[in-house]
Amino acid sequence: MLRSISKSVKPVLRVPLATKRGFSLTIAKMALTPFGMPAMSPTMEEGGIVSWKVKEGDSFSAGDELLEVETDKATISVEAQDDGIMAKIIKHDGEKEIKVGFPIAYLAEPGDNIAELEIPSAEEPVKAPEPAAAAAPKAPKASEPEAAPAKKESTSTPKASQSSGAADQSQVFFPSVSMLLDINHISREEALSKIPATGPKGRILKGDVLAYLGQIPADSNSKIASYIKSKEHLDLSNIELRPKVDSKAAETSPEKVEKKQKEPVKVTHQFVLASSIPKESISKLIAKASKSAEIYAYGTPLYQPSDLIDPIFEELVAPPRNSERFTVSTTIGTLEEPAAAIVDDFDFEPFQESSSSSDVLTTVDVELVCNEKVFDSKARAEKYIERFGDYLKHAESKLAL
Known part of the structure; x- marks a missing residue:
């Protein structure tokens, strides 16, 4: 009986819901929170929706299963991390090839009146999946220093061109790079087209993103990249070949070796x-x-x-x-x-046989x-x-x- 039960259980990976809206007493509380396509692994770029476990207008609690996401390797269940209301579902059951981070639904806080909230249409997220548009008041502080890095980048590009190159379009970003891009609201297309890559085979590194943002000098990043590139190959210039041994010396060498051989005890x-x-x-x-x-x-x-x-x-x-x-x-x-000599007592000279x-x-x-x-x-x-x-x-x- 126990064996049959264990076979019927489907092994899935439970991933907590990462996107949530912080608690606030201001009017911003009535805004909806976009729920993007979750990344089930660091290498995941897109996935599909198998089925939603919650309908529009339903309330859910922390730990409830919201939906099942299908990747190229497994089917994974996604759980809610906090309480909320499913306000609007954008991507429905069976849809595939959804990019990671693209909004698939909108969530509301417990107690919100969905009828009074402005729910974006299904076409709006497709045009521009930029959740940073709602945070426009914070953007001016970050936009002013972004103009300066562009100047630094233009002055340092001739020096960095030796060690940096075009980014590989098919690469998978490191978690550190992906986090920096998300924090600074840089899309994948912008990163691949504008950020010079100093990593091996056109890979974008964390230092490349920091240099693009102006947080570190681009010269230091290019110097490090050129130093690493110079050490990728062995330097054999200081190695001298052993002189060739003459044929006459080679003929006499076995005799010398034989003389040096230690005799056994x-x-x-x-x-x-x-x-x-x-x-x-x-x-x-x-x-x-x-x-x-x-x-x-x-x-x-x-x-x-x-x-x-x-x-x-x-x-x-x-x-x-x-x-x-x-x-x-x-x-x-x-x-x-x-x-033995025979001695005669009467003779002075011994007798010998x-x-x-x-x-x-x-x-x-x-x-x-x-x-x-x-x-x-x-x-x-x-x-x-x-x-x-x-x-x-x-x-x-x-x-x-």
């Missing part, structure tokens, strides 16, 4: 096997010793047991166990050991090349050598028994 040791070890079992003994030493080197902790050291934390900060620390290479060789009677011992040369990318590779390699030698000694002691 190596750990080497030579083990001498006892003569009691059979030669046919030496290769198997070395293989077992290497396997045992590798397991010991990779699995033994490099720190002393302490209450201040957490093994789990050490495992996290240490390199992975499966990372290669070193590479092992073993070489089996021989070493001749001279025979011939050189053919000297013992030949078997040696194992172990070389470990450490991995520089792992910081504990050398320490692990030393553990390997230690374990390798212990295993050989243990094997010799077993054969001796």
